[in-house]
Amino acid sequence: MKDIKFSTEARKAEHIEICLNEKVTGDQITTGFERYRFKHLALPEVDFSEISTVTEFLRKRLKGPFLVSSMTGGTETAHGINSRLASVAERRGWAIGVGSVRAALENPDLAYSFQIRKSAPSVPIIANLGAVQFNYGIGADHCRRAVDLLEADGLVLHLNSLQEIFQTEGNMNFKDLLVKIEKVCRSLEVPVGVKEVGWGIDGVTARRLQDAGVSFIDVAGAGGTSWSQVEKHRSKDPMKKRAAEAFRDWGNPTAECIREVHEYVEKVVIIASGGIQNGHEAAKAMALGADLVGFGRTLLKAATESEEQLDLRFEQVEYEFRAAMFGIGAGTLQALKNTDRLVAVRA
Amino acid sequence: MKDIKFSTEARKAEHIEICLNEKVTGDQITTGFERYRFKHLALPEVDFSEISTVTEFLRKRLKGPFLVSSMTGGTETAHGINSRLASVAERRGWAIGVGSVRAALENPDLAYSFQIRKSAPSVPIIANLGAVQFNYGIGADHCRRAVDLLEADGLVLHLNSLQEIFQTEGNMNFKDLLVKIEKVCRSLEVPVGVKEVGWGIDGVTARRLQDAGVSFIDVAGAGGTSWSQVEKHRSKDPMKKRAAEAFRDWGNPTAECIREVHEYVEKVVIIASGGIQNGHEAAKAMALGADLVGFGRTLLKAATESEEQLDLRFEQVEYEFRAAMFGIGAGTLQALKNTDRLVAVRA
Amino acid sequence: MKDIKFSTEARKAEHIEICLNEKVTGDQITTGFERYRFKHLALPEVDFSEISTVTEFLRKRLKGPFLVSSMTGGTETAHGINSRLASVAERRGWAIGVGSVRAALENPDLAYSFQIRKSAPSVPIIANLGAVQFNYGIGADHCRRAVDLLEADGLVLHLNSLQEIFQTEGNMNFKDLLVKIEKVCRSLEVPVGVKEVGWGIDGVTARRLQDAGVSFIDVAGAGGTSWSQVEKHRSKDPMKKRAAEAFRDWGNPTAECIREVHEYVEKVVIIASGGIQNGHEAAKAMALGADLVGFGRTLLKAATESEEQLDLRFEQVEYEFRAAMFGIGAGTLQALKNTDRLVAVRA
Amino acid sequence: MKDIKFSTEARKAEHIEICLNEKVTGDQITTGFERYRFKHLALPEVDFSEISTVTEFLRKRLKGPFLVSSMTGGTETAHGINSRLASVAERRGWAIGVGSVRAALENPDLAYSFQIRKSAPSVPIIANLGAVQFNYGIGADHCRRAVDLLEADGLVLHLNSLQEIFQTEGNMNFKDLLVKIEKVCRSLEVPVGVKEVGWGIDGVTARRLQDAGVSFIDVAGAGGTSWSQVEKHRSKDPMKKRAAEAFRDWGNPTAECIREVHEYVEKVVIIASGGIQNGHEAAKAMALGADLVGFGRTLLKAATESEEQLDLRFEQVEYEFRAAMFGIGAGTLQALKNTDRLVAVRA
Ligand SMILES: Cc1cc2nc3c(=O)[nH]c(=O)nc-3n(C[C@H](O)[C@H](O)[C@H](O)COP(=O)(O)O)c2cc1C
Numbered sequence A, B, C, D: 001m002k003d004i005k006f007s008t009e010a011r012k013a014e015h016i017e018i019c020l021n022e023k024v025t026g027d028q029i030t031t032g033f034e035r036y037r038f039k040h041l042a043l044p045e046v047d048f049s050e051i052s053t054v055t056e057f058l059r060k061r062l063k064g065p066f067l068v069s070s071m072t073g074g075t076e077t078a079h080g081i082n083s084r085l086a087s088v089a090e091r092r093g094w095a096i097g098v099g100s101v102r103a104a105l106e107n108p109d110l111a112y113s114f115q116i117r118k119s120a121p122s123v124p125i126i127a128n129l130g131a132v133q134f135n136y137g138i139g140a141d142h143c144r145r146a147v148d149l150l151e152a153d154g155l156v157l158h159l160n161s162l163q164e165i166f167q168t169e170g171n172m173n174f175k176d177l178l179v180k181i182e183k184v185c186r187s188l189e190v191p192v193g194v195k196e197v198g199w200g201i202d203g204v205t206a207r208r209l210q211d212a213g214v215s216f217i218d219v220a221g222a223g224g225t226s227w228s229q230v231e232k233h234r235s236k237d238p239m240k241k242r243a244a245e246a247f248r249d250w251g252n253p254t255a256e257c258i259r260e261v262h263e264y265v266e267k268v269v270i271i272a273s274g275g276i277q278n279g280h281e282a283a284k285a286m287a288l289g290a291d292l293v294g295f296g297r298t299l300l301k302a303a304t305e306s307e308e309q310l311d312l313r314f315e316q317v318e319y320e321f322r323a324a325m326f327g328i329g330a331g332t333l334q335a336l337k338n339t340d341r342l343v344a345v346r347a
């Protein structure tokens, strides 16, 4: 049991390390945002300073429709990252997720590294667990404990099939997960969501998740961080290392996921994430049907540096987002979501 | 007040400097002219020396349908540029615009740098002001003064929303401008036009401007000078500097603007500009629906050098323009505008 | 007669040499697999370890739908390659072909280099002859002898028109081959198949081959090894050398061949080959309609090194293949072949 | 008059020089052959050695449907080039054209450089004149003299509008040429054709030429030698030099021209030329509708070297051409022209 715990910690540290220093994006696959462009409105008839981006998530108010994607925890470095992310999320009114809380369930000594409620008293915090764990001894009780540990406003379950099979320690049995997800949705007190980790959730799957009682879906599509690439860098098994390479172009582009999911679900909050690089792309994501936009790896570097850097990064995203709204004359999120000014680029 | 004046002058000088020496074009965006090609007519049945390009603008005769786009004024260097542009425009029969006259309204000492009537006694001169200024104290009277100062034949109001928000000194309230534009159109003695500065005017907006009484529309589309890129180079604010970068592909391609505006308006003179590089592209612009073609930054270098260089540049544009007409057998501007020999390139 | 034998041996050695060390792929032609992508299924509901890939070919059981493409024989080096390929094919349950057996028919001393039954007692072995030889003295009896010599489970006849004309020793008369193929199909005791060598078999031709009684078709399409390129490297005739260059983009892309052949035939086993690089592409081939997938040149390097290297290569292909199945939630070959999750990539 | 003669000679020498040593192809324009590919026929049922390519042109027999495009004359170097081209054309049974004979009409001393009948007694020889000369003093009598001087089997009139306007000495009046071409067609004893020089003839123009009595049309399309590029290198006028640059992508792609002309005319012999690089492309040209295929600049280097080099080049083209026919199972030119195996490449 010690070994497992140790390996989980080591893995988390390696993930950060690799995501900061290696090429972890895919190849010959893009988010698809480059296939859309906003049609500029020369006469916006809007006062930039009055543009409103406030919204709500998990019954809390957000200053903008933004989310720090689930990333880390379980180590001292991760604690630092989470703290900085939390403080800045609080200050700027973003929702925030943390990495898989399994490490803390296994080893309570690690819980502190996920506990950011003090730094982020007012914004939504989301706990995170791998759905596949439901086939490996984790159940609704653990979920509840994870939420409680973090004083979280919701729980997101991640689906990461291909990551599991390319990592040495992978849990490869994904059978019957939907019914187990359904059970957790029913028994938990807080809203439960589902996310991918960079290969995307398609429309049909989103529909099935909605029917299972999921409250929000984070598409976490392809075009950004590719977890076969990340695990390729980590792997000591030469066969898996090379095999991972053949999946560098795998996945459903983020923009396509948003469109599809938006078409297939009605009641579920749609979070766009996966390779979103700036507020301009975030605005495209909203115009394609998203309710919130998540940022992962692109925040990582600033999050290891300082709150100042991180604040600047958040501010930049917000400014770009509002600039895009201004550019098409959208004064509110509703106007952005209903715009007819996002057009497909002639190929 | 001094400071504002001073900063306006400094800004103008920096704009010239940056446009001459930095990469100020966008990325992953083009004018769209490359998507069209003229279908060569092997047997043109035209005498090249008889090709006619004469036309009329603002009730004056032009030797060709060409315009020097609004660019500068307010400094000694600008004065030199404007003088050279004016002399050559006069000699070759082009219309000519100058940069925003606001500096001269604020500080009469700077008026001389815009006053080019002596160098260009017979061709149309166009005064220029930012439409957003109507929300910052400028009104019809200032417009009239601007026209009078320059002995101009018309006034063009520029729309530059995204430039304003990426520059430190930006005026960001674009509310209710249309009614104010309408008022100016009604009260001025000379024709009033509207232009963008490189992100383009779409069909619907053009229609609304026509309905407001505008006499001419300069689409100033994307694919050439990008003002977010220019302001990126100028900015001292690191956040805005980086944010501007995310808009390097923003805007409506010039060729698309022309087609759209041509479709949406009837009574308004259409000026094509934005990244037009030579007379061949100018001819495409006309075949797409333009009445006149404007050239901005591509004239700048020659305009800082000498009248000879500038004259050569104008002559080259004219020759290319007539060569394209010859290549499709169009002996008159009317024939060029009605040609069915501009075809979309198979992607 | 000696010379001919000698030249055949020399040719075979050169082929190996060139395929290992020169650029032998085409130019401006691809397999077409890049035009398809699997739509990721975030919730596969499959246990990776239970994925089944067993199948049958030539009445024998295979652990996966994989085939070592016909490659070599006739020299000592070839013998080593064939032995290693055979041992690993046996161990991992792949079918295996050898290169053209003509050399052994001409010179019985060379037969040993093709005889791999001892190393591969239980998997299907396929003998190989050029169909064009039916116009140069080879007949059904020779075919039978080839099968017997190898204790093979089937015979495949290759079609290689353009290779023949670019190689100095080429047999260029391809007349009336279909009726001769038909005769061989009727008179042989084992199933007879037909394959190309890298330019592909189209739907109409496949249909005609089915009607002639062929049991399996290996499309051997374009995008991988190009035999005009190989012969270009070998040729001493400067004219043919240069002429071969003009065919570097010739051929029917493998993915297209599979689709077409799948549409045109019903009873015939379809083998996909030609430039297939990994198990991910192999899975695409199956989803497009193939029953088996062949690998040629990409196995060659490992086959000259060691059984260990080769085994690793086979294992990698299998793992990638199962990973792709897992990624779309296909637990069986049947599910993979019937999937609707292979989608055309937006161009 | 001396000067003109001299300048004509000098020009011809420069053309050769530039075509041999400079980049004279266009930019962002291609012949369009890359947009088509032959669908390989794995079972051609043809004997390569029996493939027949014989045809007829200007009432003479050709061994293959090939033509040496009009290129040169008027200088000693040109004489050497023409002699070598003629000898090899005779030996291999190709038709042959020479450059504009105007120089010889102006100065009989230069006639020898065009007179190749001795070297090419049996194949069709085509005299050449610029159609625009009909507006500059040349008439039917000169045409007759040109044909007589060369003992030619036909005359081709070239259309080169854009070349004329980019060269210093250009004749720019292209008025009323069609009626004059018609007159020449009526009054000459030999068949008269029309050609472009690298910008292509479209369908409508071809139809008008057919109606005017033209016997053959050489499309001479874009994608190969660009005469604005050639004249750019020659020009001493800096304005024209730069202006020429803007036409580097001008013209109708050769493949498009063939298709269009084939659609618009019935009685006229269609010659494909313009950037055709090898026999593979020549076969595509035939499948698109051409009756003959012309080669220009790609022969030039070998033509300045030796008959051996030139012969090798011709042989290579023929071999590639027959290889393409073999590859699709076409045993005759008729089969090639009627093939349904030339397919558009998916973009
Ligand atoms: C360092 C790192 C660690 C991550 N860890 C988790 C995790 O524990 N749980 C999870 O659901 N997603 C995890 N993710 C995935 C992200 O939440 C996100 O879905 C993915 O990275 C795609 O977004 P991006 O391209 O903006 O990075 C992680 C991402 C990164 C970069």
Ligand SMILES: Cc1cc2nc3c(=O)[nH]c(=O)nc-3n(C[C@H](O)[C@H](O)[C@H](O)COP(=O)(O)O)c2cc1C
Binding pocket: B015, B016, B019, B069, B070, B071, B072, B098, B099, B100, B128, B157, B158, B195, B196, B197, B198, B220, B221, B223, B224, B225, B273, B274, B275, B276, B294, B295, B296, B297, B298, B300
């Ligand atoms: C140095 C410079 C200064 C400019 N200043 C003004 C201005 O004051 N007012 C205005 O309406 N447009 C201004 N413009 C925009 C141009 O009029 C034109 O719309 C734009 O540059 C796109 O055309 P181009 O790509 O040919 O440069 C300026 C452009 C340049 C290059």
Ligand SMILES: Cc1cc2nc3c(=O)[nH]c(=O)nc-3n(C[C@H](O)[C@H](O)[C@H](O)COP(=O)(O)O)c2cc1C
Binding pocket: C015, C016, C019, C069, C070, C071, C072, C098, C099, C100, C128, C157, C158, C195, C196, C197, C198, C220, C221, C223, C224, C225, C273, C274, C275, C276, C294, C295, C296, C297, C298, C300
């Ligand atoms: C070295 C080598 C030798 C080959 N020899 C033969 C042969 O004798 N008979 C045959 O039918 N195909 C032969 N082939 C063709 C292969 O079977 C296969 O169809 C072709 O190489 C395309 O597959 P690939 O791209 O995976 O290599 C040979 C291929 C290679 C690389």
Ligand SMILES: Cc1cc2nc3c(=O)[nH]c(=O)nc-3n(C[C@H](O)[C@H](O)[C@H](O)COP(=O)(O)O)c2cc1C
Binding pocket: D015, D016, D019, D069, D070, D071, D072, D098, D099, D100, D128, D157, D158, D195, D196, D197, D198, D220, D221, D223, D224, D225, D273, D274, D275, D276, D294, D295, D296, D297, D298, D300
């Ligand atoms: C050096 C050279 C000289 C040429 N001179 C003539 C000429 O005198 N008359 C003519 O009709 N075409 C002339 N051409 C044009 C060719 O006949 C042909 O139409 C053109 O070059 C396009 O074919 P290519 O791309 O194969 O060179 C010349 C071409 C070259 C390369």
